[in-house]
Amino acid sequence: MGRQRIFSGVQPTGNLHLGNYLGAIRNWVEIQSQFDNLFCVVDLHAITVPHKPETLANDTEAIAALYLACGIDLNYSTIFVQSHVCAHCELTWLLNCITPLNWLQDMIQFKEKALKQGENVGVGLLDYPVLMASDILLYQTDKVPVGEDQKQHLELTRDIVNRFNHQFAKPDQPVLKLPEPLIRKEGARVMSLTDGTKKMSKSDPSELSRINLLDSPDEIAKKIKRCKTDPIRGLEFDNSERPESNNLLTLYMLLSGKTKEEVAAECQDMGWGQFKPLLTQTMIEALKPIQEKYQEVMNDKAYLESVLRHGKHKAEAIANQTLNQVKAAMGYSLLI
Ligand code: AMP
Ligand code: TRP
Secondary structure (H helix, E strand, C coil): CCCCEEEEEECCCCCCEHHHHHHHHHHHHHHHHHCEEEEEECCCHHHHCCCCHHHHHHHHHHHHHHHHHHCCCCCCEEEEEHHHCCHHHHHHHHHHCCCCHHHHHCCHHHHHHHHHHCCCCCHHHHHHHHHHHHHHHCCCCCEEECCHHHHHHHHHHHHHHHHHHHHHCECCECCCCCCEEECCCCCCCCECCCCCCCECCCCCCCHHHCCECCCCHHHHHHHHHHCCCCCCCCCCCCCCCCHHHHHHHHHHHHHHCCCHHHHHHHHCCCCHHHHHHHHHHHHHHHHHHHHHHHHHHHCCHHHHHHHHHHHHHHHHHHHHHHHHHHHHHHCCCCCC
16 A cells, blocks of 8 residues: 555745644644655635735745745655646536535635625635635545644535545445545644734734744744733643733744643743743744745746646646546546
8 A cells, every 4th residue: 555645735825924834834744754745835726815916926936935945855745836737627617516505605714704805705715615625636635734724624525525426436436535634733723923812814914913934033023022912920821811821832832842841831930021032032043944945945946847847747647537537427428
């Protein structure tokens, strides 16, 4: 038996922040050597809300460069761009036709984003989870490492698989594989710096709410200085009345590589005035190697393009095979 397959992706909308890194990419890096991995820059998802054509291509390359900078290793993993592989759109259409509308209307992310868009909600925003299901299913994926916020989309993906196989496959010969979410407890939900009860998000209007992976040391220092705290002395984990304390300690734990026990003991008597500079320094040091590697990759566009070209070919071969199986199962005549 070969290795199990992993698929995951990030949208090229705005900068990557610590939530994306600690909730997703860092985990991909940690487990990549045990799996056969595909990491995608999901640029078709990026246009489900109004986007800027002038920056889309560059933002897409920047995410691919950040994957490399964060430690995605091409010996284990393939990096590619969603729009380079046509099968993603095509499978989405086929799956659209078997997905009940009310499943999509029930998605929390759709409801939240639709609310923000007001009048201007495109069909693509509603259809976003079917495109995401297609991403995953084209590669007969075993496991999907994501942050907690994507759990519902994974459940929908599983529902689509069961429905498809039930309608179009023999019980002992499923066409689509049932994927499993891989959600790590620590870092699964990194919270906003300005409100410890809200998740850190690219779409928060306040830059002060998040640390971006490419923030300069000065920006990091400023954001930590101004981040929300509470009037209590001594920091602690897991006190639901102190969400900021839990979030900032968790960030310190994950970025310093210390254990929860070590951090709890180290910080239990600290005031915020002592903790904040410590967190700032730890963050700057943890992000420095990523930022340096990012610059190196972005300065060598020929290399980056060759990575994406190779990724496209590898992904395409797998995706087209599944797409043909799906079409055959649905009764299409194939010219092969
Ligand atoms: P997105 O920014 O929506 O493209 O998300 C990319 C990946 O980052 C997904 O796996 C998300 O689950 C994860 N992610 C986004 N925001 C957070 C957060 N605040 N905490 C943990 N994971 C997150
Ligand atoms: N919807 C995911 C997010 O916002 C991004 C994504 C698109 C994804 N397709 C995927 C994640 C497939 C995992 C697998 O985070």
